[in-house]
Amino acid sequence: xxxxxxxxxxxMAISSRGFSVKSQVGFSTIxxxxxxxxxxxxxxxVVYAFNDTDSMSLWGGFSLRWFKSASHxxxxxxxxxxxxxxxxxxxxxxTAMGTLAAIxxxxxxxxxxxxxxxxxxxxxxxxxxxxxxxxxxxxxxRIKVWTGYTGGAYLVAAHTAFCIPFAYLPIRARLEGMDLxxxxxxxxxxxxxxxxxxxxxxxxxxxxxxxxxxxxxxVSLDDVVITEFVKSGGQETLPTYMLGQIxxxxxxxxxxxxxxxxxxxxxxVTAFYFISRKKH
Amino acid sequence: xxxxxxxxxxVRGLSKHFGEGDTKxxxxxxxxxxxxxxxxxxxxxxxxxGKTTLLRMIAGFDFQNEGEILLYDENIANLPPFKRPxxxxxxxxxxxxxxxxSQNIGFGLKMLGKPKPEITARVSEMLKxxxxxxxKDRKVSQISxxxxxxxxxxxxxxxxxxxxxxxxPLSALDYKLRKEMQIELKRLQNETGITFIFVTHDQExxxxxxxxxxxxxxxxxxxxxxxxxxxDRPADRFVASFIGESNFIVCKVEKKTRGSATACLxxxxxxxxxxxxxxxxxxxxxxxxxxxxxxISEKPGKNQLAAIIKNIxxxxxxxxxxxxxxxxxxxxxxxxxxxxxxxxxxxxNVGIRIADGAARILKD
Ligand SMILES: Nc1ncnc2c1ncn2[C@@H]1O[C@H](COP(=O)(O)OP(=O)(O)O)[C@@H](O)[C@H]1O
Ligand SMILES: [Mg+2]
Numbered sequence: 001x002x003x004x005x006x007x008x009x010x011x012m013a014i015s016s017r018g019f020s021v022k023s024q025v026g027f028s029t030i031x032x033x034x035x036x037x038x039x040x041x042x043x044x045x046v047v048y049a050f051n052d053t054d055s056m057s058l059w060g061g062f063s064l065r066w067f068k069s070a071s072h073x074x075x076x077x078x079x080x081x082x083x084x085x086x087x088x089x090x091x092x093x094x095t096a097m098g099t100l101a102a103i104x105x106x107x108x109x110x111x112x113x114x115x116x117x118x119x120x121x122x123x124x125x126x127x128x129x130x131x132x133x134x135x136x137x138x139x140x141x142r143i144k145v146w147t148g149y150t151g152g153a154y155l156v157a158a159h160t161a162f163c164i165p166f167a168y169l170p171i172r173a174r175l176e177g178m179d180l181x182x183x184x185x186x187x188x189x190x191x192x193x194x195x196x197x198x199x200x201x202x203x204x205x206x207x208x209x210x211x212x213x214x215x216x217x218x219v220s221l222d223d224v225v226i227t228e229f230v231k232s233g234g235q236e237t238l239p240t241y242m243l244g245q246i247x248x249x250x251x252x253x254x255x256x257x258x259x260x261x262x263x264x265x266x267x268x269v270t271a272f273y274f275i276s277r278k279k280h
Numbered sequence: 281x282x283x284x285x286x287x288x289x290x291v292r293g294l295s296k297h298f299g300e301g302d303t304k305x306x307x308x309x310x311x312x313x314x315x316x317x318x319x320x321x322x323x324x325x326x327x328x329x330g331k332t333t334l335l336r337m338i339a340g341f342d343f344q345n346e347g348e349i350l351l352y353d354e355n356i357a358n359l360p361p362f363k364r365p366x367x368x369x370x371x372x373x374x375x376x377x378x379x380x381x382s383q384n385i386g387f388g389l390k391m392l393g394k395p396k397p398e399i400t401a402r403v404s405e406m407l408k409x410x411x412x413x414x415x416k417d418r419k420v421s422q423i424s425x426x427x428x429x430x431x432x433x434x435x436x437x438x439x440x441x442x443x444x445x446x447x448x449p450l451s452a453l454d455y456k457l458r459k460e461m462q463i464e465l466k467r468l469q470n471e472t473g474i475t476f477i478f479v480t481h482d483q484e485x486x487x488x489x490x491x492x493x494x495x496x497x498x499x500x501x502x503x504x505x506x507x508x509x510x511x512d513r514p515a516d517r518f519v520a521s522f523i524g525e526s527n528f529i530v531c532k533v534e535k536k537t538r539g540s541a542t543a544c545l546x547x548x549x550x551x552x553x554x555x556x557x558x559x560x561x562x563x564x565x566x567x568x569x570x571x572x573x574x575x576i577s578e579k580p581g582k583n584q585l586a587a588i589i590k591n592i593x594x595x596x597x598x599x600x601x602x603x604x605x606x607x608x609x610x611x612x613x614x615x616x617x618x619x620x621x622x623x624x625x626x627x628x629n630v631g632i633r634i635a636d637g638a639a640r641i642l643k644d
Contacts, residue, residue: 184341185374187361189388190439199387203378 042262049255056252066256076257079241083221084264086152086237090159091167091216097160098167098212099205106175122169124162132162133229140230150232158230159220166219167212174208214272221265287350288443288475289315289338294347296333307333309499311347315443315477315492320469322478324486325496326522331479334496335445338477340364351442362391367436369446373428375420381431382407382416388439406434409468426457433468443475450485462489483523487511495519513556517566517642526568527611533565533641541641543567546607549585554640565641571614573638576601576624580631587611589628603632 021027049067053060070076101121105114124132140154182204186196202209224239231240238261245254296308307330315321323331336342338349340361349357356364367388375384385406389399407413410430415423420431429449436444446465450458466489469476480486486493487507494504495518503515514520517528531543534550541555543565553567580586587603590610594617601613601624613632624630 179372179374181370181372181374182376184361185368185370185376186387186391187341188339188366188368189435190362190391191387192360192362192391195391199391200376 045255046259046262048252049259051252051255054251056250056255066252067260070253070256070260073253073257075236075241076238076253079236079238080257080261080264082152082235083237083239083261086155086159087217087220089156090163090220091213093156093160094163094216094220095167095171095209095213098164098216099171099209101164101168102172102175102208103201106172122165125165129162129225133226136226137229144232152235154230154232155227155235155237158226159223162223162226163216163220166215170211170215171205171208174205174211178204210272210275214269217268217272218265221261286317286352287314288317288319288352289313289477290350290353291315291334291338292348292350294334294337294349295345296330296337296342297345306499308337308344311496311499311501313494313501313504315475318473318475320466320476320478320489320491322480322486322490322493323496324480324483324493324523327481329496330499331481331496332447335368335447335477335479338443339366339368339445365439365441366443366445367439367441369432369436369444369449371447371449371451373432375428375431375435377419377421380417380419381412381423384420384431385434385438387435392439402438406438409437409471410434426453426461429453429461430464433465437468437472437474440472441474443477446476446478448479448481450480451482458485465489487523495522497522513554513640514568514642515556517568520568520640520642525571525612525614527571527574527609528566528568528642529605529609529611531565531567533563543639543641545585546609547586547605549583551583551634551639552636554637556641567639568642569611569634569639571600571612572598573635574611574613575633575635576603576613576615577631577633578628580629581633584631584633585611587630587632589624589626589630592624592626603630605632 048056048059050062050064051058051060052063052065105117105121108114119126136154136158140158144150144154178201182200183196186200187193191199222239223237224243227237228240228243231237236244238257242254242258291311291313294308294311295306298305298307311330311334313321323334325331333342337344337357340356340359340363344357347357348355351364351366376387379387382403386399386403389402394402403416404413407416410433412427412430412434415427420428423431429452432449449465450461453461462485465476465478478486478489487510490507492504492506493510495502495510497518503510503519505513510519511524514523514526520526521528529545531545531551533541533555534544535542536555539555541553543551543553545551551567577584586606589601589603591602593600593602597617599615599617601615603611603613605611611632
């Protein structure tokens with residue numbers, strides 16, 4: 001589970017739209033190698049989820065027993081539910097804040113310190129995750145002592161914070177490409193600033209907002225490092241649960257849970273994709 | 281001529297600058313214009329003279345540094361754009377890409393909170409006015425440039441604004457479509473009775489379409505008048521050269537009576553000229569003469585300018601004869617082509633006669 005690099009690749013794909021390397025020598029070979037490297041592990045993981053034995057390396061025939069046992073495992077149910085709850089809330093908050101931040105940093109004449117603000121917003125992309133994790137651990141530990149509150153809000157807050165740049169960047173890209181005279185035209189046609197935002201800016205921004213939400217959602221869903229440091233006792237998400245299992249005795253039940261998780265994420269992302277296509 | 285005595289828009293002492301210090305650009309310099317109700321009024325001037333800036337102040341997209349803008353005697357200079365009953369046709373149309381043709385046209389009425397049936401009725405009326413009924417449910421990306429232009433017009437006219445602003449609306453169209461739209465715009469203005477403020481840098485477009493024209497240069501209004509006045513009696517050298525073509529000759533003003541004067545040309549010829557400006561005598565001045573107000577005679581005579589033909593350009597109905605006066609000044613004569621006429625030759629020595637009242641002294 002390597003959250004950030006995946007999402008970074010996705011971000012790079014967004015920012016380098018229009019660039020083609022297809023004509024370069026050796027492109028197909030490298031592409032095949034990459035696909036192999038990316039998908040072979042996933043393929044293996046999924047196949048062994050259907051293994052009939054206790055082993056993660058010896059094939060003992062097809063079976064659904066690990067799915068059954070995983071679905072009856074209360075700890076897994078709990079972790080999956082928590083993962084999705086956190087991802088939904090964090091992605092929603094991050095997208096809302098990312099949208100506001102994107103508007104504030106694009107609908108303005110450039111000024112001294114604007115680049116510094118970009119850097120501040122994108123800080124989670126720059127600072128190593130482990131540093132943030134340790135810092136949050138220390139700060140939240142203090143707050144926990146002061147307030148006595150140890151609920152899920154810490155995880156939500158942490159996830160929201162590191163999801164913001166993933167929501168912000170695609171929204172900003174979309175805003176920068178938007179024709180400003182459209183907003184002027186709306187104002188000319190009696191739309192006050194709020195109506196201009198809801199009738200013109202937001203609908204045109206929607207593909208960016210959906211892309212941002214999707215990225216934030218996925219990044220939150222499979223975060224390990226920060227979650228591991230911030231969570232209180234019993235607040236496992238699926239990734240941290242699986243990490244915990246691997247440290248102990250390991251069975252294909254983990255594969256089954258991971259496969260289930262994979263299917264859910266793919267479904268969620270596909271759903272977003274179709275929603276965004278339908279709108280445009 | 282102002283069509284009616286009521287002033288729709290009264291711009292008073294409007295100034296606008298961008299930037300400060302070294303980078304300061306004066307976009308409008310103390311501009312005052314009164315535009316009558318129901319007028320087709322044109323702002324004409326070269327690129328960068330401040331036309332768009334003036335339009336943006338009237339629409340409320342930008343705010344003046346000084347001055348007021350009255351709309352039917354009410355000062356609107358500090359109202360935001362969505363509170364001004366003025367609509368704009370943008371140069372790039374600025375149609376909303378996520379809406380259909382009908383939704384675009386209805387947007388203003390919807391924002392004004394009009395009831396649905398009224399919006400529907402008004403939108404179909406507008407669709408009819410600009411002949412776009414068949415394409416009403418298309419997305420605006422699925423219609424041609426000329427059709428987008430019509431939608432932009434309909435969208436701006438639908439809320440029945442008191443004034444319609446048009447910023448070079450025809451400049452993106454090809455020649456034929458542009459000519460059609462010129463006629464179309466005049467028709468729309470007549471049918472709707474709305475005051476139009478039209479911006480162009482094309483003097484021919486301005487002359488053919490406008491009731492009155494304001495000629496602008498470098499943030500200043502140089503002259504306001506109907507097309508005939510502007511063409512026949514340009515206020516200064518810039519107007520005379522920007523609108524139509526003019527020949528300029530440096531001369532000495534000798535005698536001056538009311539409105540006219542006697543000018544002595546470098547080769548000794550003297551001419552009676554229009555003189556709208558106050559001059560201390562004798563004084564050097566520039567006179568302007570339109571190419572179509574000068575005539576070539578093959579034998580130089582009295583009160584004619586001696587010239588030599590340098591180049592002859594055939595233009596179909598007319599011919600441009602490029603000549604050089606004895607002191608080296610270039611002078612163009614526009615002649616109508618007549619069948620059976622003996623053709624002129626380059627290098628020929630000729631005389632140029634100036635029509636009575638055609639020469640005019642200009643401020644520099
Ligand atoms: N937002 C702006 N910032 C700085 N300078 C501007 C701005 N808008 C216009 N100008 C300057 O003001 C002058 C007039 O511009 P404009 O009104 O657009 O001219 P026109 O429409 O007649 O071509 C130009 O010199 C232009 O560079
Ligand atoms: Mg302009």
